[in-house]
Amino acid sequence: MASTAAGKQRIPKVAKVKNKAPAEVQITAEQLLREAKERELELLPPPPKQKITDEEELNDYKLKKRKGFEDNIRKNRTVISNWIKYAQWEESLKEILRARSIYERALDVDHRNITLWLKYAEMEMKSRQVNHARNIWDRAITILPRVNQFWYKYTYMEEMLGNVAGCRQAFERWMEWEPDEQAWHSYINFELRYKEVDKARTIYERFVLVHPEVKNWIKYGRFEEKHGYIAHSRKVYERAVEFFGEDYVDENLFVAFAKFEETQKEFERVRVIYKYALDRIPKHQAQELFKFYTMFEKKFGDRRGIEDVIVNKRRFQYEEEVKANPHNYDAWFDYLRLVENDADPDTVREVYERAIANIPPIQEKRHWKRYIYLWINYALYEELEVKDAEKTRQVYQASLDLIPHKKFTFAKIWLLYAQFEIRQKNLQGSRRVMGTAIGKCPKNKLLKGYIELELQLREFDRCRKLYEKYLEFSPENCTTWIKFSELETILGDVERARAIFELAIGQPRLDMPEVLWKSYIDFEIEQEEFENTRNLYKRLLQRTQHVKVWISYAKYELSIDGPDRLQKCRQIFEERVRKLMPDKVKKRRKLTAEDGSDAGWEEYYDYIFPEDAANQPNLKLLAMAKMWKRQQMVEDEDDNKSPEESPEVAENDKSPQESPEVAEETQTTSDEPAAPPEAERDAEMDRDDEGSSESDSDDDEGKKESKSGGEDKE
Numbered sequence: 021m022a023s024t025a026a027g028k029q030r031i032p033k034v035a036k037v038k039n040k041a042p043a044e045v046q047i048t049a050e051q052l053l054r055e056a057k058e059r060e061l062e063l064l065p066p067p068p069k070q071k072i073t074d075e076e077e078l079n080d081y082k083l084k085k086r087k088g089f090e091d092n093i094r095k096n097r098t099v100i101s102n103w104i105k106y107a108q109w110e111e112s113l114k115e116i117l118r119a120r121s122i123y124e125r126a127l128d129v130d131h132r133n134i135t136l137w138l139k140y141a142e143m144e145m146k147s148r149q150v151n152h153a154r155n156i157w158d159r160a161i162t163i164l165p166r167v168n169q170f171w172y173k174y175t176y177m178e179e180m181l182g183n184v185a186g187c188r189q190a191f192e193r194w195m196e197w198e199p200d201e202q203a204w205h206s207y208i209n210f211e212l213r214y215k216e217v218d219k220a221r222t223i224y225e226r227f228v229l230v231h232p233e234v235k236n237w238i239k240y241g242r243f244e245e246k247h248g249y250i251a252h253s254r255k256v257y258e259r260a261v262e263f264f265g266e267d268y269v270d271e272n273l274f275v276a277f278a279k280f281e282e283t284q285k286e287f288e289r290v291r292v293i294y295k296y297a298l299d300r301i302p303k304h305q306a307q308e309l310f311k312f313y314t315m316f317e318k319k320f321g322d323r324r325g326i327e328d329v330i331v332n333k334r335r336f337q338y339e340e341e342v343k344a345n346p347h348n349y350d351a352w353f354d355y356l357r358l359v360e361n362d363a364d365p366d367t368v369r370e371v372y373e374r375a376i377a378n379i380p381p382i383q384e385k386r387h388w389k390r391y392i393y394l395w396i397n398y399a400l401y402e403e404l405e406v407k408d409a410e411k412t413r414q415v416y417q418a419s420l421d422l423i424p425h426k427k428f429t430f431a432k433i434w435l436l437y438a439q440f441e442i443r444q445k446n447l448q449g450s451r452r453v454m455g456t457a458i459g460k461c462p463k464n465k466l467l468k469g470y471i472e473l474e475l476q477l478r479e480f481d482r483c484r485k486l487y488e489k490y491l492e493f494s495p496e497n498c499t500t501w502i503k504f505s506e507l508e509t510i511l512g513d514v515e516r517a518r519a520i521f522e523l524a525i526g527q528p529r530l531d532m533p534e535v536l537w538k539s540y541i542d543f544e545i546e547q548e549e550f551e552n553t554r555n556l557y558k559r560l561l562q563r564t565q566h567v568k569v570w571i572s573y574a575k576y577e578l579s580i581d582g583p584d585r586l587q588k589c590r591q592i593f594e595e596r597v598r599k600l601m602p603d604k605v606k607k608r609r610k611l612t613a614e615d616g617s618d619a620g621w622e623e624y625y626d627y628i629f630p631e632d633a634a635n636q637p638n639l640k641l642l643a644m645a646k647m648w649k650r651q652q653m654v655e656d657e658d659d660n661k662s663p664e665e666s667p668e669v670a671e672n673d674k675s676p677q678e679s680p681e682v683a684e685e686t687q688t689t690s691d692e693p694a695a696p697p698e699a700e701r702d703a704e705m706d707r708d709d710e711g712s713s714e715s716d717s718d719d720d721e722g723k724k725e726s727k728s729g730g731e732d733k734e
Contacts, residue, residue, distance in 0.1 A: 085109065100126060100133050107139070116147050134167055145177065153177065161190075165197050172206070184214060195223075198230050208243075217247055232263070234270040245280060253280060266300050271309040274301075278312065287320050304340065331362050346378040349390040356397065365406050372398045385428040392430050395419035399436070409444055416440065431457070431465035438473060447477075462493050471503075480511060496529045498536040505543065514547060541576075550580055603628045 072078050089106040096102070103126035110119040123140040130136065137160040144153040157174040164170060171194045178187035191207045204227040211220040224240045237260035244253035257277040264270065274297035281289040294313040298306060338355035341348060352375040359368050375394050380387040395415060402412040416437040423429055434457040441450035454470045467490045474482045487504040494500065501524035508517035521540040530536060537560050544553040557573040577588040605626050611619035 082113070097129050100130055100136055103129070104136065104139055107143070111143055111146075116143075116149075119143060120152075131163060134164070134169065137164075137170065138173070141173065150181065161193070168199060168203060171199075171203065175206070175210070179210065195226070201227075201231055201236065204231070221252075234260070234264070234273045237263070238273065238276045241276065241280065245283075250284060269297070269300055271297065271301055271306055275309060275312050278316070282316065282320075290316060290320075298336070306336065310336075331358060334358055342374075347380065349375075349378075349394065352378075352394060353397075356394075360401060360405070368401065372401070379422070383424050383427055388423070388428070388430075392419070392423070392433060395422075396433060396436060399440070403440060403443075412440060425460045429457075429461040429463065431463050431469065434466060435469040438469075442473070458489070464494060464497065467493065475507075480507070483507060495527055496531050498524065498530050498532040501536060502539045505539070509543065517543065541572075545576070 070081075072081060089102065089109070092099075092102045093106065103122060107119045107122040107126070110116075110122060120140075120143075123136070123143070126133075126136055127140070137156065141153050141156040141160070144150075144156055154177075157170060157177070160167070160170045161174060171190065175187050175190045175194070178184075178190055187210065191210060194203060195207060204223065208220045208223050208227070211217075211223065220243070224243060228236050228240055237256065241253045241256040241260070244250075244256055257273070257280060260273055261269075261277070264273065274293055278290045278293045281287075281293065294309065294316065297309055298313070301309060335355070335358060338351055338358065341351040342355060345351070352371075356368070356371055356375065359371050363371075372394070376391075376398065378391075380391050395418075399412050399415040399419070402408050402415055416433070419433055420437070423433075434453065438450040438453045438457075441447075441453060450473070454466070454473065457466050458470065467486065471483055471486045471490070474480075474486060484504075484507075487500065487507070490500050491497070491504070501520060505517040505520040505524075508514075508520060521536075521543060524530070524536055525533075525540065537556070541553055541556050541560075544550075544556060553576065557569070557576065560569055561573070574589045578585055605628055606623060607626050608621050608623050611622050613619045
């Protein structure tokens with residue numbers, strides 16, 4: 021670099037690239053590599069071949085090679101591949117002593133290298149140096165006893181040399197280290213190759229203790245079976261079952277045991293084995309066991325045996341369901357139904373006790389409805405199947421002690437308990453049960469059941485007392501009144517039955533009054549008390565004006581034999597129809613034009629039915645106001661008119677069919693209460709009895725219209 025006068029260095033100028041556009045021809049790295057490959061730039065020429073013609077040249081070659089190997093070893097002693105190459109080169113030159121020396125030097129560097137030991141031993145075996153090979157294998161298994169490859173090579177060499185005792189000794193040394201399963205199998209197969217079955221059995225005995233797995237016990241049993249030792253094989257399977265116990269039991273062991281017995285035609289033993297296993301193995305782990313058991317029964321069992329298999333399978337399924345959800349009462353019902361058909365009473369009791377132990381966690385009746393049937397079925401089973409009356413009584417008593425009667429109860433279980441006591445001819449006990457039930461938690465169903473019970477026993481005085489208690493508890497129950505009256509009717513006490521009906525219809529609250537009245541009327545009809553029946557209809561019509569009552573009344577009059585029955589029936593219908601006739605009323609309403617302006621008033625006629633008038637209490641008030649206004653107008657006219665005209669006015673005022681006009685524009689309201697409906701009905705019936713004719717009402721209608729017109733104008 022040049023320097024300036026001031027001593028500063030001059031920076032050379034960098035040529036500027038004028039055209040930065042990419043070149044037309046692009047070269048990639050792939051093209052560069054391909055070109056280098058084609059031109060063989062990285063390949064070195066092979067070394068020239070050298071022919072050795074005399075011993076001196078050979079020694080020079082050996083010296084050169086040894087010097088190269090030694091240099092490599094000197095550079096990195098830990099690279100075992102350099103040692104192995106060096107030793108193999110010496111071996112190729114038949115220099116066994118030199119090769120052995122190299123291997124020994126290498127072992128001093130890394131005595132735990134498995135490949136080094138293997139190559140060393142193989143060299144000795146190839147050179148037929150047996151003792152040297154044994155020495156190497158012995159040193160290898162002593163230093164590295166967990167390397168199975170050394171043991172396999174060692175035992176294989178001894179067996180190939182025919183040294184059976186030496187091979188067995190090597191295996192024994194190996195087994196002291198408790199190797200994996202394959203090593204034991206190799207030892208066993210070695211003994212079997214020389215027909216040493218007893219020695220193989222001894223090895224199996226040690227093997228199943230070192231590796232206590234089910235598959236190894238099964239192999240041991242099959243080994244005995246294969247060599248014809250059936251008793252020994254059975255003993256092996258039995259020892260295996262005892263060895264594993266119930267905690268570590270496996271279905272494969274029982275399947276193998278059962279198959280062994282099946283080959284020996286011991287079918288009963290097979291069945292016992294399967295049942296024993298199914299009783300002890302968890303259900304989700306016994307799928308294969310069920311499968312083989314079913315196949316066995318299909319091949320060698322009868323129909324009963326196949327059914328037992330299916331029952332056991334279903335039992336296990338139910339066990340899993342109730343374990344998963346103990347409050348699944350439907351699963352308990354299915355399970356109990358299954359065991360009741362095929363199990364002994366003790367087993368059934370055990371399942372029932374397990375089921376009833378799952379009490380609902382909430383004291384609400386809807387949660388107890390399914391649960392209480394477990395107790396009922398339990399009691400019925402004890403009574404009907406086991407025939408144990410005392411146990412049945414205990415079940416009923418325990419269930420009643422469990423139910424929270426202050427919150428709810430179940431009448432069904434009380435009634436079943438009472439009926440059970442009657443079947444046991446314990447009448448006092450049955451009455452005591454029902455009395456306790458009514459005292460703790462009176463219910464309609466309990467009282468009905470107790471009454472039916474006494475009726476079946478023909479204890480009518482007790483029935484009367486029970487009906488009285490029932491009606492004190494529930495006086496609004498019409499069915500009870502009717503049943504009580506029917507009882508008295510059956511007993512022939514008609515007056516008592518009538519008195520009961522009278523008390524019933526006089527109650528302030530009834531759940532089905534129409535049924536009660538109908539039963540009372542039917543009772544009087546059966547007694548042929550026609551006048552009493554007629555009075556009953558009239559009393560009923562004072563309470564209700566329902567059309568069905570009128571129709572029933574009319575049909576009753578028609579059903580009575582008599583000359584005037586048709587006339588009476590017609591009068592009832594006419595009376596009812598007359599009360600339903602509407603009143604014709606003239607009204608006015610205000611009209612509005614399309615643009616919203618006032619368009620005057622419009623008169624029209626409207627019909628007011630009695631039902632509509634009853635639903636609109638203001639109409640009666642308006643009608644009274646109109647009537648009062650009309651009376652005022654009549655009095656004013658009487659003062660102005662001559663005495664000759666007054667009779668006409670008086671006659672017009674006496675018209676019984678006058679109806680008040682109601683104008684739409686009237687907005688009068690009042691807080692005065694309307695007259696009670698019973699008083700209105702009495703007034704209507706009095707007016708109807710006067711028998712006003714239809715012609716009078718038609719004549720008065722015109723007068724009303726004329727008067728209404730005048731009043732509306734005012």
